[in-house]
Amino acid sequence: MRMPLLDVQNLTTYYTIRRGNVKAVEDVSFFLEEGEAMGLAGESGCGKTTVALSLLGILPANGEIVHGKILFKGRDIRQLSEGELKKEIRWKAMSLIFQGAMNAMNPMYRVEDQIIEAIKVHESKVTKKEAKERIAKLFEMVGLEPERARNYPHEYSGGMRQRAMIAMALACNPAVLIADEPGTALDVIVQAQVLKLMNELRKKLNLAMIMITHDLSIISEVCDKLAIMYAGRLVEVGDIFSMFKNPLHPYTQGLIAAFPGIYAPKQEMKALPGSPPNLLNPPKGCRFAPRCPYVMDICKKKTPQLKEASKSHLVACHLANK
Amino acid sequence: MAEPVIKVENLTKWFDVKLGFFKTLVSKQKLFVHAVDGINFEIKKGELLGLAGESGSGKTTTGRVIMRLIEPTSGKIYFKGKDITHLDEVRMKPLRRQMQIVFQDPYESLNPRMTVGDIISEPMKLQGTIDGKELENRVYTILEEAKLIPPGEFIFRYPHELSGGQRQRVATARAFVLNPEFIVADEPVSMLDASIRAEILQLMLTLVKKYNTSFLYITHDLALARHVCDNIAIMYLGEIVEKGTIDQVIFESLHPYTKALMKAVPDPDPTSKRIEVVIKGEIPSPVNPPSGCRFHTRCPSNIGDICKKVKPPLIDVGKGHFVACHLYSGKSKK
Numbered sequence: 245m246r247m248p249l250l251d252v253q254n255l256t257t258y259y260t261i262r263r264g265n266v267k268a269v270e271d272v273s274f275f276l277e278e279g280e281a282m283g284l285a286g287e288s289g290c291g292k293t294t295v296a297l298s299l300l301g302i303l304p305a306n307g308e309i310v311h312g313k314i315l316f317k318g319r320d321i322r323q324l325s326e327g328e329l330k331k332e333i334r335w336k337a338m339s340l341i342f343q344g345a346m347n348a349m350n351p352m353y354r355v356e357d358q359i360i361e362a363i364k365v366h367e368s369k370v371t372k373k374e375a376k377e378r379i380a381k382l383f384e385m386v387g388l389e390p391e392r393a394r395n396y397p398h399e400y401s402g403g404m405r406q407r408a409m410i411a412m413a414l415a416c417n418p419a420v421l422i423a424d425e426p427g428t429a430l431d432v433i434v435q436a437q438v439l440k441l442m443n444e445l446r447k448k449l450n451l452a453m454i455m456i457t458h459d460l461s462i463i464s465e466v467c468d469k470l471a472i473m474y475a476g477r478l479v480e481v482g483d484i485f486s487m488f489k490n491p492l493h494p495y496t497q498g499l500i501a502a503f504p505g506i507y508a509p510k511q512e513m514k515a516l517p518g519s520p521p522n523l524l525n526p527p528k529g530c531r532f533a534p535r536c537p538y539v540m541d542i543c544k545k546k547t548p549q550l551k552e553a554s555k556s557h558l559v560a561c562h563l564a565n566k
Numbered sequence: 567m568a569e570p571v572i573k574v575e576n577l578t579k580w581f582d583v584k585l586g587f588f589k590t591l592v593s594k595q596k597l598f599v600h601a602v603d604g605i606n607f608e609i610k611k612g613e614l615l616g617l618a619g620e621s622g623s624g625k626t627t628t629g630r631v632i633m634r635l636i637e638p639t640s641g642k643i644y645f646k647g648k649d650i651t652h653l654d655e656v657r658m659k660p661l662r663r664q665m666q667i668v669f670q671d672p673y674e675s676l677n678p679r680m681t682v683g684d685i686i687s688e689p690m691k692l693q694g695t696i697d698g699k700e701l702e703n704r705v706y707t708i709l710e711e712a713k714l715i716p717p718g719e720f721i722f723r724y725p726h727e728l729s730g731g732q733r734q735r736v737a738t739a740r741a742f743v744l745n746p747e748f749i750v751a752d753e754p755v756s757m758l759d760a761s762i763r764a765e766i767l768q769l770m771l772t773l774v775k776k777y778n779t780s781f782l783y784i785t786h787d788l789a790l791a792r793h794v795c796d797n798i799a800i801m802y803l804g805e806i807v808e809k810g811t812i813d814q815v816i817f818e819s820l821h822p823y824t825k826a827l828m829k830a831v832p833d834p835d836p837t838s839k840r841i842e843v844v845i846k847g848e849i850p851s852p853v854n855p856p857s858g859c860r861f862h863t864r865c866p867s868n869i870g871d872i873c874k875k876v877k878p879p880l881i882d883v884g885k886g887h888f889v890a891c892h893l894y895s896g897k898s899k900k
Binding site: 512 | 620621729730731759760761762763764765767768771786787788789790792793816826827828829830831832833834835836837838840841842843845846848849
């Protein structure tokens with residue numbers, strides 16, 4: 245059988261705080277093929293960013309992966325040492341574009357020096373001259389003038405910083421690019437430019453992408469498949485066509501209804517009532533049960549598992565899995 | 567014809583650019599940020615007008631100048647036919663009861679030391695309209711209308727105990743509590759999680775309809791504007807480039823800038839055509855805006871010299887659809 249590029253199995257990540265464990269990510273499984281783009285969506289606090297941090301092993305000190313496997317090309321990266329992660333995984337296998345491009349760079353250093361530093365940490369053999377040549381190529385690829393690499397971040401506009409962040413993330417030629425909220429804080433035209441750039445790079449470099457966002461419309465523009473998270477769990481995964489046309493989980497349905505398209509007929513905007521549960525003490529059974537309009541008895545007792553509803557469309561809901 | 571609730575004429579706001587000491591001595595002319603440059607529009611009773619554009623297009627400044635939170639450089643602001651452009655603070659105070667604003671960031675616009683009950687009763691106390699039992703009842707009613715239920719529980723909470731959505735409900739309740747004639751909502755949902763934006767806007771719409779309030783909705787999100795507004799004006803570098811009913815502007819866009827914006831809006835329907843990028847670069851600096859048509863430096867339909875030299879007037883091309891572009895200069899209906 246062909247092996248997926250990235251295979252995440254039952255990933256469970258907790259944060260320890262004084263009052264107990266915050267069950268930020270629970271039993272999350274998905275896979276990503278080479279060149280495939282997946283959107284990971286959900287409300288703030290549903291664990292999307294924690295998934296990304298877990299993949300790269302850069303959780304904050306109180307966070308810990310308590311269970312699960314992260315297989316990159318068949319190797320479980322949870323078994324690797326910190327040194328191996330640094331040399332082989334971070335930036336080289338998977339790299340992350342952090343949320344808030346405006347603030348993710350050090351204002352005291354030239355953009356070029358920051359990228360050189362990143363390259364040298366992960367590929368110690370590269371000389372400064374080679375790194376500079378690489379940066380010039382990267383800048384050209386993301387649509388920035390190579391001379392601008394000598395500038396400081398404050399001399400860039402928002403769109404340019406986002407492009408520089410992308411160039412930096414690609415510096416060590418990763419196979420997977422994780423983008424955390426790449427469109428937020430950008431204007432619609434600049435956002436469109438950045439999304440188009442990411443689409444082009446993906447084709448050109450055969451990049452696999454995970455796009456983390458709460459804006460479903462961005463995912464539908466860029467991704468092949470969509471995974472919806474709710475309160476730390478994946479509730480539905482599928483290709484974007486069947487997800488948008490035929491959402492099965494009541495949460496996905498509510499989320500999609502909350503995004504009126506610009507060409508859609510003018511309608512009353514609906515939203516899901518209530519708010520997500522506290523993850524220190526999540527409800528038993530299905531975590532969405534307290535807000536679900538179709539809640540049944542079984543939902544409050546048994547946690548629904550992700551099951552195939554149709555080809556390449558999985559859902560975790562007692563209603564759909566009956 | 568009924569008098570518009572808000573009318574602005576040639577409204578202009580230039581901000582001084584602060585120069586260093588040496589530059590002040592050397593430079594011959596003063597520099598200004600042309601934030602808002604001669605815009606005209608009116609809002610009728612109960613009308614929902616959208617004001618859309620990129621950051622730096624002057625939409626927020628427009629909202630604040632109308633509220634007299636910033637002094638205009640020139641032009642006139644009329645509230646129900648009365649010129650309020652230069653009213654002093656004493657004369658403005660009774661009018662403030664009728665004009666309210668909801669700010670963008672609910673994390674900064676609510677005083678962290680006040681409870682929800684205090685925040686909502688403060689406008690009534692300042693205006694001295696009602697007090698005692700009546701005031702308390704009003705607080706309860708408006709909290710209920712803002713879906714902060716049960717109100718008896720919420721009045722004792724502090725802003726830090728509320729989620730972003732709940733905070734913006736409090737800000738909305740505060741704006742509506744005096745039953746104003748006119749409300750400015752400056753990007754009221756842009757700081758919120760995308761999944762609850764629709765919910766908060768729907769709440770505002772319900773209250774606007776109920777109180778028959780005139781509403782100026784400042785936004786960069788055209789998809790949401792489409793579902794909220796009756797009419798919309800598109801701003802670019804301090805000027806209105808197109809205005810009309812929401813359907814005219816979205817489905818029959820005329821100005822190349824509006825067309826480019828429309829193509830850049832991501833759509834949640836995966837079968838629809840994906841976004842296109844027809845214009846390059848970012849909005850130019852408002853300190854030294856381009857000559858002629860301000861959009862000519864980025865315009866894909868630039869027709870040459872005239873765009874560079876002559877500023878296109880905002881003309882009516884029929885049925886109240888206005889556009890400021892030389893492509894349509896022969897099509898004026900007036």
